[in-house]
Amino acid sequence: MLAEITIKDFAIIDEVSLSFNDGLTVLTGETGAGKSIIIDAIQLLAGARASVEFVRHESEKANIEGIFFIDDADHDVYNVLNHFDLPYDDEGSIVLQRQITSKGKSICRVNGKLITLAILKEIGQTIIDIHSQHETQSLMQSDQHIELLDEFDQQALAEAKESYLHIYEDYLRLKRRFKDLSENEQEIAQRMDLLRFQYNELKEAQLQSNEDEQLEEERHQLSNFEKVYENLQTAYYSLYGEHKGLDFLSHAMTSLEQLEDVNDTYSQLSEQLKNHYYAIEEISFQLRNDLDELEFQPERLNEIEKRLHEINRLKRKYGKDVNDMLHLMASMEEELEQLENKDTHLQALENQIADVEKDVLMEAEQIHELRKQISEDLSHSIHEELKDLYLEKSKFNVAFKTLSGDIKYHNNHIALNKNGMDHIQFMISTNPGEPEKPLQKVASGGEISRIMLALKSIFSEHQHMTSVIFDEVDTGVSGRVAQAIAQKIHRISRHSQVLCITHLPQVAAIADHHLLIEKSQDDHQTKTFVRKLDQDESVIELSRMISGTEITETTKQHAEELIEQAKSVK
Known part of the structure; x- marks a missing residue:
């Protein structure tokens, strides 16, 4: 999880240090207080591109530093660290640092060692998943869908994929040799x-x-x-x-x-x-x-x-x-x-390639059939999640197709790659009578929020993300849908640490930890502050979120009821 982050001279933040815990942490505050700025800082820590505009006015540089604790010794982040020969300790702590100068230079470090922005991004992608209304995440990217489908039931596919990859590598080797000869x-x-x-x-x-x-x-x-x-x-x-x-x-x-x-x-x-x-x-x-x-x-x-x-x-x-x-x-x-003796060897290679091609197609076909079965289970699970989010009329489907290539398969010519013969795309229809469309073409912001939460509820336990961050994904919803979204977000926090910027009192009420973002102004500067709320302070903040500026006994009572209702859901 992200245990602590220190942000200095970043946008309107002078200096702030935040400590986080497991579970669901919500960040609330008035519009413009700087909530999204904190998420921007975390995004930069995960390898996002920087701008000199992030450096606080009259400062030479902005500094962001975060410490993550990774409990799982088999976490993907260690594969990245080992690949680039980067240091880490046995206690599972990883310190990421990012410095942006007023001249536009960016300096990145992991555990004190200088790295490139590309490496920082690779590390960040394994531990942080940030989702906002305006950003396309891995769940929306069709080239990631096949990996998500395979993650849904890794055990069923593991042996078949290992066998396929072994034969596929032999097939590629023979094809390269034939081409060279x-x-x-x-x-x-x-x-x-x-x-x-x-x-x-x-x-x-x-x-x-x-x-x-x-x-x-x-x-x-x-x-x-x-x-x-x-x-x-x-x-x-x-x-x-x-x-x-x-x-x-x-x-x-x-x-x-x-x-x-x-x-x-x-x-x-x-x-x-x-x-x-x-x-x-x-x-x-x-x-x-x-x-x-x-x-x-x-x-x-x-x-x-x-x-x-x-x-x-x-x-x-x-x-x-x-x-x-x-x-x-x-x-x-x-x-x-x-x-x-080229001609003799070419003929021998052709025979070998033909034999291996049959084997690799057989293995690819087996993986295809397994994926078809898994896709049915996935579709059923996502339909159940969508029902909970009042999208019961929606239809979700996994579309399969093959890419054109030079391998004859039945009456077509297809291409194989490391994933087999399948090209996969998640399809959805949110209204009765409408045809299913690729996931990324869903138009309504409120629908996108709910679909994303449904998908994340399914995949969060498989993706092994250390921290999942939601930046105002609940915009455009209210009432019973807001309550359903709150429950889904909290469910995701059972598998990953969740940080959530929200304007919904239902989401804030179900949080395990509540941070309030405030800003102050004087004649010279605007500064952002963050403080952790206890239960009484959280009731006051929820009352403000419910009614606006005027807080009454009625709104406070309503806030307390939301918190009690959330406790029963937990």
């Missing part, structure tokens, strides 16, 4: 000439596996011959010979042997010294053998230098090490064989 003769001839030249150059080098590492090690040894010889000799003669290390250790060992029968302590010390003596003696023998085997070979060093020079020349052209170049040779050999 079918290019014009001139390009293929040029490619073959290049491959033969490169392959022969590598082959003539007669590279051996790990040869470069072994040569580097041998060169290091030969280059340090004098240092190795002198230090081995010093170490050996320090240990072996009269009045040397082993000689003194031998005297000490003999002395301790005379005390073995005195007590166990001396016996143990004597045994330990013997073990150490023999171990050190073995080291001295090894030093002697190494000295005997040492031989300065300047000719060999020259050979190694020349060989490494040749290998490094090839590395600059073909790979970071010898093993890489050997693997490259193998792939070159395979590609040359395919190009030299």
Whole structure:
């Protein structure tokens, strides 16, 4: 959830810090008090484009900072953070920062690290969903509908989609290979000439596996011959010979042997010294053998230098090490064989593509049938939600179609993509006798509000949004519809934190938390303030919302009744 946001020098806000809780928080206040400005700030924190007009008059920059707590370790936001190698802690806190300067520059950070606006937007889309009367959200975008449908019953589709994607990736790989092999003769001839030249150059080098590492090690040894010889000799003669290390250790060992029968302590010390003596003696023998085997070979060093020079020349052209170049040779050999026998391989690829095409179509068809079943369940659920919002005459349907492509399917030619063969669009008719239209073409503001709430009631528990924000989505409704909208908004807050700007007392009454936005003016500036209302203060604010400026005992009683009614609904 969005735990806290600090806004400074933003529009008419001097500085304000807001703490939020789970559940439904409503923001109310007079028109022009700055309610939507707070939502604008949150939108910028989620990656919306900025304007210098957001910077407070006579200020150099506007600053917005928000901290989010993500309880779900599998939340999509972590996929985005990992993809861009961005930091986060184990406690699930994510700090987003946005700074807009008076010169139009925008600076974005996540957990203190600078990021681009595009990355901030990707992060914001996974945790914040803002809906207003004037903004098209994901629910209104037809290209998002297939993902929403699949989210509605992920479990039913999971295995089929995984199987399809596996075969679809094989299909794409084969198609790309066929295309590459079918290019014009001139390009293929040029490619073959290049491959033969490169392959022969590598082959003539007669590279051996790990040869470069072994040569580097041998060169290091030969280059340090004098240092190795002198230090081995010093170490050996320090240990072996009269009045040397082993000689003194031998005297000490003999002395301790005379005390073995005195007590166990001396016996143990004597045994330990013997073990150490023999171990050190073995080291001295090894030093002697190494000295005997040492031989300065300047000719060999020259050979190694020349060989490494040749290998490094090839590395600059073909790979970071010898093993890489050997693997490259193998792939070159395979590609040359395919190009030299192109027609045979093309025929084999055609046969493979035909076989895989049958399999991928079968998998896509299975997903299509599953989606048809899921769409019926979704339509039924949305109809029930629309009934609750007094749109019982509405008809909701999921329209399926295929896009034209080069794959023959029955009597048509279709295209496949990562989602299969389906292109999906949500359709709705809000009045009897009217044909169903795409969701985004619904005209009435009040109808859009209710349809959006119906859809969000269904999808909110599947979308895993940290915060859902409604900016005056209840405009144009009243009475029983207003009460129904209030209940739907509160229902969404069971799955996601909800922040809602509202002018409806029914929505404000059902809130778990109530913030009042106020502004003050003096001769020089206008400032916005926010304060959290207790229950008595909330009753006064609801009374104002019901009657306007004049608050009477009757309106206060009505406000109290709304709050009590809301408690019974919760």
